[in-house]
Amino acid sequence: MGKVIKYEKDNIDTDVIIPGQYLKLHDYDEIAKHAMEGIDPDFHSKVQKGDFLVAGRNFGCGSSREHAPIALSQCGIKGVIAVSFARIFYRNAVDGGFLLPIEVDEETYKKIGNGDQIEVDIGTNQIKNVTKNQTYAMKPFSEIVAKIISAGGLFKYKPD
Amino acid sequence: MAKTLFEKIWDSHKVDEIEGRTLIYIDRHMVHEVTSPQAFDGLRINKRKVRRPDLTFATMDHNVPTTNRSLPIVDQISATQIKTLEKNCQEFGIPLFGLDSPYQGIVHVIGPELGITLPGTTIVCGDSHTSTHGAFGAFALGIGTSDVEHVLATQCLVLDKPKTFEIRVDGKRKNSHAVTAKDIILSIIKKIGTAGGNGTVLEYRGQAISDLSMDERMTICNMSIEGGARAGLVAPDQTTFDYLRGRKYTPKNYDDLIESWKNTLKTDDNAKFDKSFIIDASQIAPQVSWGTNPAMTADVTESVPEPAEYARGDSSQETAAKNALAYMDLKPGTPLTDIQIDRVFIGSCTNARLQDLIEAASIVKGRKVSPKVKAMVVPGSQQVKMEAEKMDLDKIFKEANFEWRESGCSMCLGMNPDILSRGERCASTSNRNFEGRQGAGGRTHLVSPIMAAAAAITGHFVDVREWV
Numbered sequence: 001m002g003k004v005i006k007y008e009k010d011n012i013d014t015d016v017i018i019p020g021q022y023l024k025l026h027d028y029d030e031i032a033k034h035a036m037e038g039i040d041p042d043f044h045s046k047v048q049k050g051d052f053l054v055a056g057r058n059f060g061c062g063s064s065r066e067h068a069p070i071a072l073s074q075c076g077i078k079g080v081i082a083v084s085f086a087r088i089f090y091r092n093a094v095d096g097g098f099l100l101p102i103e104v105d106e107e108t109y110k111k112i113g114n115g116d117q118i119e120v121d122i123g124t125n126q127i128k129n130v131t132k133n134q135t136y137a138m139k140p141f142s143e144i145v146a147k148i149i150s151a152g153g154l155f156k157y158k159p160d
Numbered sequence: 161m162a163k164t165l166f167e168k169i170w171d172s173h174k175v176d177e178i179e180g181r182t183l184i185y186i187d188r189h190m191v192h193e194v195t196s197p198q199a200f201d202g203l204r205i206n207k208r209k210v211r212r213p214d215l216t217f218a219t220m221d222h223n224v225p226t227t228n229r230s231l232p233i234v235d236q237i238s239a240t241q242i243k244t245l246e247k248n249c250q251e252f253g254i255p256l257f258g259l260d261s262p263y264q265g266i267v268h269v270i271g272p273e274l275g276i277t278l279p280g281t282t283i284v285c286g287d288s289h290t291s292t293h294g295a296f297g298a299f300a301l302g303i304g305t306s307d308v309e310h311v312l313a314t315q316c317l318v319l320d321k322p323k324t325f326e327i328r329v330d331g332k333r334k335n336s337h338a339v340t341a342k343d344i345i346l347s348i349i350k351k352i353g354t355a356g357g358n359g360t361v362l363e364y365r366g367q368a369i370s371d372l373s374m375d376e377r378m379t380i381c382n383m384s385i386e387g388g389a390r391a392g393l394v395a396p397d398q399t400t401f402d403y404l405r406g407r408k409y410t411p412k413n414y415d416d417l418i419e420s421w422k423n424t425l426k427t428d429d430n431a432k433f434d435k436s437f438i439i440d441a442s443q444i445a446p447q448v449s450w451g452t453n454p455a456m457t458a459d460v461t462e463s464v465p466e467p468a469e470y471a472r473g474d475s476s477q478e479t480a481a482k483n484a485l486a487y488m489d490l491k492p493g494t495p496l497t498d499i500q501i502d503r504v505f506i507g508s509c510t511n512a513r514l515q516d517l518i519e520a521a522s523i524v525k526g527r528k529v530s531p532k533v534k535a536m537v538v539p540g541s542q543q544v545k546m547e548a549e550k551m552d553l554d555k556i557f558k559e560a561n562f563e564w565r566e567s568g569c570s571m572c573l574g575m576n577p578d579i580l581s582r583g584e585r586c587a588s589t590s591n592r593n594f595e596g597r598q599g600a601g602g603r604t605h606l607v608s609p610i611m612a613a614a615a616a617i618t619g620h621f622v623d624v625r626e627w628v
């Protein structure tokens with residue numbers, strides 16, 4: 001179970017997720033301290049391991065910097081739940097095994113509230129909102145994405 | 161079966177199919193200091209080599225100072241990142257165009273300039289604006305650091321096949337000095353939106369595209385990613401072939417290559433695109449972005465829109481526009497030409513090639529930067545800088561009180577000391593007007609080089625069609 005940190009925004013871009021000036025840092029923990037600094041300088045201290053970030057459409061648009069999923073995952077974010085993702089972010093998140101990029105419909109996005117406690121089951125493709133006692137469907141991962149996720153990233157994944 | 165240009169490149173680079181995904185061979189891999197250190201670490205940990213150091217090229221651009229290169233780098237963290245790339249290139253045998261090289265520059269400027277970028281090839285780089293190289297009819301895409309490691313180790317990349325999206329720009333521009341490639345691409349993104357191209361490769365076609373020089377085509381392809389696309393490309397033609405002749409890495413059998421490219425590197429007449437979008441070049445005006453993503457753009461003759469009007473019933477767009485106007489400190493109804501600016505940045509892989517600087521200089525010549533504006537020109541590469549200096553463009557800019565810098569990404573992403581201060585408003589020739597992109601609290605308006613130049617002179621945006 002993890003708590004929701006929600007930003008009601010579309011197009012949350014990589015410059016917001018990890019501003020350019022921190023791309024020179026080599027250490028993942030240092031990078032993580034500046035996650036989401038563009039819109040929420042306190043983000044880093046709010047997150048506990050296993051939490052979920054919820055946002056609107058086209059999450060992660062912009063640069064190809066892998067520092068973006070790394071910064072979030074290093075803070076403890078287990079998954080980002082969004083209406084849609086920019087492709088490079090999605091790919092980086094999955095292939096690096098950093099976090100779960102979970103797509104939901106607009107309705108579900110609206111129902112999940114900031115601070116809600118939720119559980120995500122990628123086996124049944126369900127999101128359980130414990131706080132509100134609701135269950136939502138998530139968009140299933142494609143077969144190959146699911147396999148890469150369960151292997152822990154592209155490097156660990158061995159095709160059958 | 162009839163195929164699009166992209167499908168031909170894709171098919172000719174297929175190594176294998178793995179569970180519905182395709183293993184694609186990579187012809188060229190460009191590397192820079194910011195997205196590569198962890199990839200090289202990964203190679204070392206797993207005791208792997210770089211598979212094709214001869215197809216891998218490195219430079220430093222994102223983080224480098226654009227001031228005097230003979231002085232040591234003040235920022236120790238930046239210095240370390242730059243040193244790390246030098247060490248990695250040495251250890252793995254990769255050619256590096258470093259700070260002391262006459263070929264150093266923004267990775268997407270030097271690839272084409274050195275003839276590394278070739279038609280029909282696949283090109284990757286750990287930077288989303290790799291789409292720039294598509295101007296040569298290459299499939300060029302940005303990747304993350306894990307993928308950089310993967311390509312270093314295997315020279316291949318596992319990809320899902322993108323869909324094809326035709327962007328046809330018909331007709332001719334009304335004033336091809338004042339209405340630039342930047343205005344064409346901003347007009348396209350304004351219409352298709354920042355996610356309009358998601359999961360697709362754009363092919364730019366039509367009269368107005370054929371009319372463009374290579375520098376201009378690169379500006380267009382560069383911003384494909386701002387429309388959400390994986391890549392963008394233009395079929396090569398005589399303009400392309402002429403550009404690449406005689407460059408440092410242009411292959412020896414160039415004429416034979418041209419012959420084969422002419423026959424193969426084009427979309428077949430009856431090939432089908434998954435999507436199409438058509439725009440009339442004669443209707444395009446100089447553009448100015450007013451919001452915090454590149455689709456929030458308007459003709460220079462327009463005013464800052466009402467969020468509701470802009471959103472056309474889409475409530476989340478309306479909120480986004482409201483937030484954008486709050487961040488940008490703009491009121492609906494304000495004519496774009498009334499917006500006063502503090503800074504001007506002419507640079508970036510979008511608009512810092514020779515033609516961009518020539519166009520900007522033509523406006524600046526004999527004029528002075530408004531006393532309340534701080535303006536700078538950051539050439540895209542050392543080669544661009546040298547060429548420009550041969551033409552005395554540096555003198556024109558300096559006499560007008562522009563700063564004339566060394567090449568690098570500079571204020572495009574605000575990694576080095578070239579940043580906006582909180583609240584400062586900038587006319588920028590770069591590609592992203594995201595919140596904080598050019599420095600925390602900085603406000604970016606995307607424009608073409610001549611629009612930026614004119615804004616520097618007057619201190620506010622102007623319709624350059626009245627000037628040229």
Ligand code: SF4
Nearest residue numbers: 289508509569572573
């Ligand atoms: S100039 Fe800007 S967009 Fe281009 S590579 Fe550098 S940081 Fe990226």
